Amino acid sequence: MPEILMTLWFFSQQISYKSHNILMSDKFxxxxxxxxxxxxxxxCTGIIRLLKHFNWTWVGILASDDDSSATSVQILKEGIEQNGGCTEFIETFPHTDxxxxxxxxxxxxxxHSSSASVIIVYGNKEYFMNLHNYIDIMQIPRKTWITTAELDFRSIYSLARNVTNYTLAFTMEKKNIPSFSKFVREVNSTLFPRNKQIQQWWIDLCSSRCSQSIRRSCRTKRYQLIPHCNTxxxxxxxxxxxxxxxxxxxLHSMVMSGSGKNISWSGESQVSDYLPWKLHHHMKSVHFKNILDEERFFDENGDFSIGYEIINRVYLPNGTQLNEIVGRYNPYALSGQDFAINEKAIVWGSGVSQVPPESKCTQSCPPGLRKSTSKxxxxxCYVCIPCTDGEISSQSDMDTCTKCPEDQWSNQKRDACIPKVITFLSYEEPLGISLTLISTFFCFLSVLILGIFIKYRQTPIVKANNRSLSYILLISLMLCFLCSLIFIGHPGNLNCILRQITFGIIFSISLSSVLAKTITVVIAFQATKPKSKLRNWISSRVSNSIVLCCFLLQVLLCIIWLCTSPPFPYYNTESEIGTILIECNEGSMIAYYCVMGYLGFLASISIVVAFLARNLPDTFNEAKHITFSMVVFCSVWVSFIPTxxxxxxKYMVAxxxxxxLASCAGLxxxxxxxxxxxxxxxxENNNKKYLTRYIKTYKD
Structure with missing residues (x-):
């Protein structure tokens, strides 16, 4: 039996019921x-979970200066940072007097200068009291205190009145043991040893729950009765x-196992069989249900399967304190049930506000803004900057903005993506209407001039300028004005093909007609010389052949373009902000440049020939007018390229x-x-005599 008692005494020194040094968790x-x-x-994990629950990302830490607290604070600091928080300061306070x-x-x-609304006070009861004696922390305005001190009774410390701050304290989980309160009420305190700690415990417990002798002793010693001692x-x-x-x-497990087969309660057993490390083997695997039907065991670090309670301490104006359990943290509970907090039960500040305080270095960045930090x-601590065009942030405090899909764009607030506006040059908008009216006007004017030429086709001035070429040129100009309408409206597969192909072919007819007229004028003046062989070339057959050859060459280029890579509709999402431009992609750029380059070649030849023939002697020299028209034509297209x-x-199409329209109107x-x-x-000038003042008129 003495050996058993020795073992029990040894283990009573190894089992602690108070907060332990974190460094002693090292089982090695x-x-x-x-x-x-x-x-x-x-x-530390429970405090981090509480900070994360209320989104408190900017905190200060007060801790005792011992090694255990330093280790715990370092773990706490790293956990806060891993969960997106920061510590504004870490101050240590000694225990010395x-x-x-x-x-x-x-x-x-x-x-006092801290911008953090939440301060963590990490230390035991003695540290908290020593800190409070030097600094009246509870009087610092607009602070939330998270404490770890085990303060069992109100009379342990004295606080000033009119405390407006509030505290959330992590305390060890406590339960009411059946019949223990009855024992406290009925026990005779005089049976216990008299020392300061026991005496103070009874003093703190003085209330109606205690026995008459205890209360009488309290009054005799003039101790103040405090209602909240009735814990x-x-x-x-x-x-x-x-x-x-x-x-x-x-011990029961050891006795019932093979290790206890040699136990003799008469004192005859050998002492070496019951050394403390034999009981240690069974302590590691202890798993039992206590009187409250709770399963209890030690984990691999020798820590008990018990959690923490979160207490809301409220200090009333009359100096009394209210302690209300508002949450729990039990790491041994099932996932999702290990942390619980009842926000409605928490009294914030003076008790008027029901909204948890904020503790952030920077106010939250609302949707539409993102965080920008500095080294x-x-x-x-960050600044909020707006998302760029085409990007959004749909949640608060986003580190980066999210890019919208290609067919969507950010709204004005930059907090949602909206479909891009589909745009093209339409007939309904003012620009499309204006261009349509101008095109229609010049087309009508071309028809009117063609009618005049047909009506006065027998007059010398119409005959002198090659009637067939004039008809072809007028019809081609009329079609050029009409082909501009193809560029207006919703681009489709057929529409995109017809745009450039029609424009290239009809323009080639117009330019080849001008070239043929210019060549005809030059030949006509040269044919006036005696015995000139050029008289055989003055006929509509030659001029029509020139137009046909130039036209067919352009048609060949267009056919090659269509067979290789024809134009097609293209949704351009990058040219304009927030819009999708439906335009025609030219397909093969080589074929496109060949078609456009051929038109430039015809225009260049026409202006060169017309310029050389501008000074031919004649009262009505058509070469001069052709020269002016080609100068206008080339000026328009040269200025068109940079514009x-x-x-x-859609303004590119316009x-x-x-x-x-301008180049055709010039012609x-x-x-x-x-x-x-x-x-x-x-x-009166439309007669043969006027036209043949210097030369003979050639017959059409």
């Missing part, structure tokens, strides 16, 4: 240590109860339509308007 260094209290590692004034001033300055859970009684039962179950500041390249979207005006002027307004 302390393999025989056990606790019936939760581990401080779990305490005399604190240097500079240290007090520094800590007080950090607390539901009496000190560390629950932890001590679990420690005793754990040791008893381990000089903690990553919790076209500098515009975007520029091309304007170039078509129409410079070549045919002077003739119409003579035919309609100066009929």
């Amino acid at each position: 260094k302390f393999p025989y240590s056990y606790w019936t209290v939760p581990s401080e590692l779990h305490l 005399v604190i240097p004034p500079d240290m007090i001033k520094q800590i007080s300055g950090s607390l 539901k859970y009496l000190g560390s009684s629950y932890n001590i109860y679990n420690a005793v039962y754990a040791l008893a179950n381990a 000089e500041k903690p990553f919790c 076209y390249l500098s515009t975007k979207g 520029v091309e339509i304007f170039a078509i 129409l005006g410079c070549i045919f308007i002077p003739k119409c002027y003579i035919v309609l307004l100066r009929p």
